[in-house]
Amino acid sequence: MPRVKRGTKRRAKRKKILDRASGYFLTKSKLYRSAKEAVDRGLKFAYSGRKQKKRQYRSLWIVRIGAAAKLNGLSYSQFVHGLKKSGIELDRKILADLAVNDAAGFKSLAEQAKGALSLS
Numbered sequence: 001m002p003r004v005k006r007g008t009k010r011r012a013k014r015k016k017i018l019d020r021a022s023g024y025f026l027t028k029s030k031l032y033r034s035a036k037e038a039v040d041r042g043l044k045f046a047y048s049g050r051k052q053k054k055r056q057y058r059s060l061w062i063v064r065i066g067a068a069a070k071l072n073g074l075s076y077s078q079f080v081h082g083l084k085k086s087g088i089e090l091d092r093k094i095l096a097d098l099a100v101n102d103a104a105g106f107k108s109l110a111e112q113a114k115g116a117l118s119l120s
Contacts, residue, residue, distance in 0.1 A: 061096035068099035072110035082113025 014032050020042075021028055021035035028038040066076035074082070083090070088109065090098075098106045 058092060061092040064096040064099050065092060068103070068106050069110060072107055072114075074110055074113060078117060079110060079113050082115075082117045083109065085119075086112045086116035088112065 017032065017036050017039055018029070020039045023029060024035065024038050027034045029035060062076065065079065069076050069079035072079075090109075095106075095109075098109065
């Protein structure tokens with residue numbers, strides 16, 4: 001079996017890591033071992049950050065819906081419960097967008113939620 005010295009493969013692998021680390025501070029962008037550690041750490045944070053982004057958006061939407069519901073005389077939980085009872089199935093992203101950009105439309109939803117709550 002022939003001997004393999006891994007010349008081009010090794011260079012390509014290291015170049016890929018150093019390209020990803022360009023812009024990092026001091027040796028983290030120049031030396032392979034430091035760059036590899038920094039890139040691995042950065043990828044780990046990027047992965048968890050993609051999950052956190054979803055949580056943060058959902059909480060932002062809930063805050064916006066809650067503020068708009070308060071203006072219409074309901075708490076967030078009463079508003080969502082009233083919407084469920086009245087059979088309106090809008091997700092929080094759409095409700096938050098309505099709360100910010102279409103106050104009249106949100107007010108009509110709040111009235112429907114109040115109506116559904118008063119029936120029971």
